[in-house]
Amino acid sequence: MEKFRLKINKKKYQVEVDAATPLLWVLRDELNLMGTKFGCGIGQCGACTVHLNGSPTRSCLLPVAAVAGSEITTIEGLSKENDHPIQKAWKALDVPQCGYCQAGQIMTASALLEENKAPSRDEVREAMQGNICRCAAYNKIEEAVLLAADENKLNS
Amino acid sequence: MRHMKATKNIERRSFLKTTLLASGGILFGVNYASAISNEATLFDADEKLNFHDFNAFIKIATNGKVTIYSPNPEIGQGVKTSMPMLIAEELDVAWGDVIVEQAKLDTEKYQRQLAGGSQSIRKAWKPLRKSGATARQMLLEAAAIEWKIPKESLFTKEGYVYRSDGKKISYGKLVEVAAKLEVPSNVILKKPKDFTIIGKGKGNMDIDNITTGKPIYGIDYKVDNMLYAAVVRPPAFGQKLLSFDASESMKLKGVVSVFEFDNNIAVVANNTWTAFSAKKMVQAKWSSDGAIDGTSEMDQKMHQLLAGESFKNWKTSDDVVAANEEAEFVLEEIYESPFLPHNCMEPMNFFANVTDAKVELVGPIQTPEGSRKNVANKLGRKISDISVEMTRMGGGFGRRLNGDFVVDAAVISNKLRKPVKLVYTREDDMTGGVYKPCVKYKIKAGIKNNEVVSYHLKEAAVNWTMYRHNASNFPFGAISNYQVDVAKIQNDITVGFWRAPVSNFLAFAEQSFFDELSRKLEVDPIKQRLKMLAAVNRKTNYSVQRFSNVIKQVAKDANWGKTQKNRFQGFSAYYSHSTYVAEIVEIEMIDDLPVVKKVFCAVDCGVVVNPTGAENQVVGGIIDGLGHSLFGELEFEKGKPKVNNYDRYRLIRMNETPKVYCSFIESDEDPTGLGEPTLPPVSAALANAIYAASGKRLRKLPFIKDWELNIS
Ligand code: FES
Ligand code: FES
Numbered sequence: 001m002e003k004f005r006l007k008i009n010k011k012k013y014q015v016e017v018d019a020a021t022p023l024l025w026v027l028r029d030e031l032n033l034m035g036t037k038f039g040c041g042i043g044q045c046g047a048c049t050v051h052l053n054g055s056p057t058r059s060c061l062l063p064v065a066a067v068a069g070s071e072i073t074t075i076e077g078l079s080k081e082n083d084h085p086i087q088k089a090w091k092a093l094d095v096p097q098c099g100y101c102q103a104g105q106i107m108t109a110s111a112l113l114e115e116n117k118a119p120s121r122d123e124v125r126e127a128m129q130g131n132i133c134r135c136a137a138y139n140k141i142e143e144a145v146l147l148a149a150d151e152n153k154l155n156s
Numbered sequence: 157m158r159h160m161k162a163t164k165n166i167e168r169r170s171f172l173k174t175t176l177l178a179s180g181g182i183l184f185g186v187n188y189a190s191a192i193s194n195e196a197t198l199f200d201a202d203e204k205l206n207f208h209d210f211n212a213f214i215k216i217a218t219n220g221k222v223t224i225y226s227p228n229p230e231i232g233q234g235v236k237t238s239m240p241m242l243i244a245e246e247l248d249v250a251w252g253d254v255i256v257e258q259a260k261l262d263t264e265k266y267q268r269q270l271a272g273g274s275q276s277i278r279k280a281w282k283p284l285r286k287s288g289a290t291a292r293q294m295l296l297e298a299a300a301i302e303w304k305i306p307k308e309s310l311f312t313k314e315g316y317v318y319r320s321d322g323k324k325i326s327y328g329k330l331v332e333v334a335a336k337l338e339v340p341s342n343v344i345l346k347k348p349k350d351f352t353i354i355g356k357g358k359g360n361m362d363i364d365n366i367t368t369g370k371p372i373y374g375i376d377y378k379v380d381n382m383l384y385a386a387v388v389r390p391p392a393f394g395q396k397l398l399s400f401d402a403s404e405s406m407k408l409k410g411v412v413s414v415f416e417f418d419n420n421i422a423v424v425a426n427n428t429w430t431a432f433s434a435k436k437m438v439q440a441k442w443s444s445d446g447a448i449d450g451t452s453e454m455d456q457k458m459h460q461l462l463a464g465e466s467f468k469n470w471k472t473s474d475d476v477v478a479a480n481e482e483a484e485f486v487l488e489e490i491y492e493s494p495f496l497p498h499n500c501m502e503p504m505n506f507f508a509n510v511t512d513a514k515v516e517l518v519g520p521i522q523t524p525e526g527s528r529k530n531v532a533n534k535l536g537r538k539i540s541d542i543s544v545e546m547t548r549m550g551g552g553f554g555r556r557l558n559g560d561f562v563v564d565a566a567v568i569s570n571k572l573r574k575p576v577k578l579v580y581t582r583e584d585d586m587t588g589g590v591y592k593p594c595v596k597y598k599i600k601a602g603i604k605n606n607e608v609v610s611y612h613l614k615e616a617a618v619n620w621t622m623y624r625h626n627a628s629n630f631p632f633g634a635i636s637n638y639q640v641d642v643a644k645i646q647n648d649i650t651v652g653f654w655r656a657p658v659s660n661f662l663a664f665a666e667q668s669f670f671d672e673l674s675r676k677l678e679v680d681p682i683k684q685r686l687k688m689l690a691a692v693n694r695k696t697n698y699s700v701q702r703f704s705n706v707i708k709q710v711a712k713d714a715n716w717g718k719t720q721k722n723r724f725q726g727f728s729a730y731y732s733h734s735t736y737v738a739e740i741v742e743i744e745m746i747d748d749l750p751v752v753k754k755v756f757c758a759v760d761c762g763v764v765v766n767p768t769g770a771e772n773q774v775v776g777g778i779i780d781g782l783g784h785s786l787f788g789e790l791e792f793e794k795g796k797p798k799v800n801n802y803d804r805y806r807l808i809r810m811n812e813t814p815k816v817y818c819s820f821i822e823s824d825e826d827p828t829g830l831g832e833p834t835l836p837p838v839s840a841a842l843a844n845a846i847y848a849a850s851g852k853r854l855r856k857l858p859f860i861k862d863w864e865l866n867i868s
Pocket of ligand 2: 096097098099100101102132133134135136137501550551
């Protein structure tokens with residue numbers, strides 16, 4: 001057991017866990033940040049995606065010891081008012097089915113728009129391929145990312 | 157207690173009861189269970205009716221706010237939105253003023269509980285609207301009393317009662333008078349043309365919770381001092397636990413207990429990660445029974461079954477044997493499908509808290525009542541001691557009809573007498589059982605004078621013969637000599653329902669076979685189908701006209717037969733879960749493998765209650781079906797699953813996903829299910845497109861294996 005200081009959603013936390021514990025389980029079990037989801041535990045499905053210093057990262061494989069001092073953003077901290085363009089687009093198009101994969105999809109999509117303000121359809125399809133949606137809401141996810149990138153359309 | 161069947165004059169009581177709330181406002185109790193079951197039963201004495209008999213409520217507060225409590229579990233099929241829409245429509249309130257809340261599900265409060273499924277909307281269609289209409293009538297009546305003018309001169313709109321001079325009064329102001337009125341019978345429902353909510357797209361009621369990561373799923377459930385459990389199960393089906401050594405696991409800090417139960421080993425710790433880590437350190441010895449089959453042995457046995465005579469007959473009309481003898485030629489082919497795990501995105505999990513006083517169960521389950529009963533039997537507890545609360549589910553696909561994990565959680569909590577959340581790893585989820593059974597079909601048809609004169613289908617399955625209720629579907633009625641026979645082999649692998657049970661693979665076999673027949677006859681498959689439908693001369697459970705309409709619609713939408721260069725199309729049409737679906741898949745072959753570019757789909761599901769939700773279901777079903785046809789397969793070696801996670805079990809991803817275009821046939825018919833019917837036809841539409849493109853006929857799922865076409 002070791003103590004770790006973490007910076008998540010601009011807040012400071014301290015946890016005492018085994019150094020190998022993946023960030024995912026620290027978020028969920030220790031800090032009650034349940035929005036980040038467990039899907040596979042081996043970096044294959046994207047359900048556990050968070051932003052680590054702005055980059056989309058799988059938290060299920062990321063030992064907590066490796067992230068002390070980094071800026072971590074989870075779905076809970078993506079926006080204050082549920083009004084990030086990605087969140088707005090998700091609502092406008094009614095993207096989720098069961099919804100379980102969506103936190104991961106939203107975190108991957110928002111990181112993409114950070115890096116590429118106006119992705120093409122193919123760029124979206126490529127960037128999102130690491131996130132599995134078992135309900136296969138892919139058509140809507142694709143459209144919603146493109147909609148979020150188009151501020152004018154989104155606000156109309 | 158004496159029960160009786162609902163008859164006309166008491167029918168209303170099974171749907172509605174009113175009470176004035178101490179806090180102001182009125183509560184209408186709606187009995188969803190009676191509303192949805194075919195034969196409503198209810199208590200026969202009025203005084204025995206109380207709110208505990210009802211499992212959904214409409215609450216109208218004095219400020220006019222309307223709350224509808226939805227009793228059904230939400231697995232992503234949208235009932236939490238669509239079922240309240242039916243009530244709100246007839247109550248005549250603005251959808252924006254309606255709040256939908258998931259009713260808590262516990263045995264003390266509610267009499268009956270039901271799971272979702274493609275039948276919910278179909279069965280709820282009239283009764284739920286009726287409950288809304290009845291409440292509306294009472295509000296009208298109250299306004300008539302208030303204004304002392306005849307009720308007939310009044311009308312309602314968006315939560316208000318209006319007079320002809322334009323004066324209005326809100327429902328909230330009328331509820332206290334309305335609550336004291338007698339519940340009317342024989343209310344008249346709106347005509348579809350007057351709908352203002354039904355047929356207009358409404359978003360998912362949980363959207364904000366989902367996009368902000370609120371803890372709404374079972375796996376998110378937590379109470380103080382809760383322990384976390386993981387379970388070590390036999391690596392192969394049929395194995396028995398001989399002994400185990402948990403000394404290494406117990407050394408891990410945070411491990412609370414490791415113990416054997418029901419041929420498994422429970423590993424309990426103070427957080428999920430410790431439980432998962434300790435689980436890996438348990439050294440267990442299992443009996444290795446050489447008699448357990450692998451998939452290839454099962455395949456052989458099923459082929460022997462298909463070649464043999466040990467079938468049970470499900471349906472016979474006229475004489476297939478005689479017809480085949482007279483036929484000019486017969487076509488006979490075998491189609492094969494593998495075991496499939498459900499792979500719900502949220503792994504199986506459940507919370508249990510067993511104490512002397514009560515048993516508390518919380519989590520994602522499609523069958524709370526059955527699971528409660530199983531827990532009661534297992535622990536020797538009274539049903540009335542046990543409460544079940546349902547959470548939103550990260551997918552169901554049929555897996556959560558089996559509450560095995562609910563019982564496991566209860567057993568573990570019972571042993572420790574502590575609140576426990578059992579969580580499956582993905583590996584547990586994929587290898588722990590309950591799969592779509594492995595099934596093969598052999599179909600034989602005779603052709604004479606360019607007509608299909610006979611159709612004989614034989615099924616061989618592992619553990620479950622699947623072909624039960626579909627025996628009277630198409631092509632029954634279109635081909636006079638018709639027969640269906642089934643047989644199965646038995647082993648220890650657990651099987652169950654998987655999205656669109658039976659039809660999911662039956663449609664593949666049948667719709668591929670008809671494409672093969674059309675090629676033999678050298679007729680366009682769509683022309684051939686319409687011709688066969690036109691020849692139906694028996695009473696069937698499908699409507700020839702509605703079936704033909706979806707086929708014509710999809711042919712038009714897809715520009716059938718006129719694709720651009722290098723694009724190839726495949727057609728399939730299937731009636732299942734009371735809904736008509738026709739699909740055309742358009743592909744390109746790249747490096748000898750199919751790339752699906754577009755899918756067109758025409759659906760007749762009667763009135764489309766919620767077009768937004770409906771589109772999600774239709775498109776999701778198609779892409780899900782495509783993904784599983786292309787890649788889905790769970791193989792076994794000596795009873796042990798060969799793969800256990802997404803690194804080697806391939807699910808479709810966005811970059812492999814085509815755009816899906818769907819048309820809904822405009823209809824005033826009562827609505828039917830949508831969660832399942834678009835999945836079954838798509839595998840054959842894809843196989844037929846691959847044949848059109850390459851001349852290669854795929855009769856075995858999945859279509860791609862080891863990065864090559866899977867040609868049997
Ligand atoms: S849970 Fe991390 S990628 Fe699947
Ligand atoms: S919405 Fe269910 S897994 Fe994506």
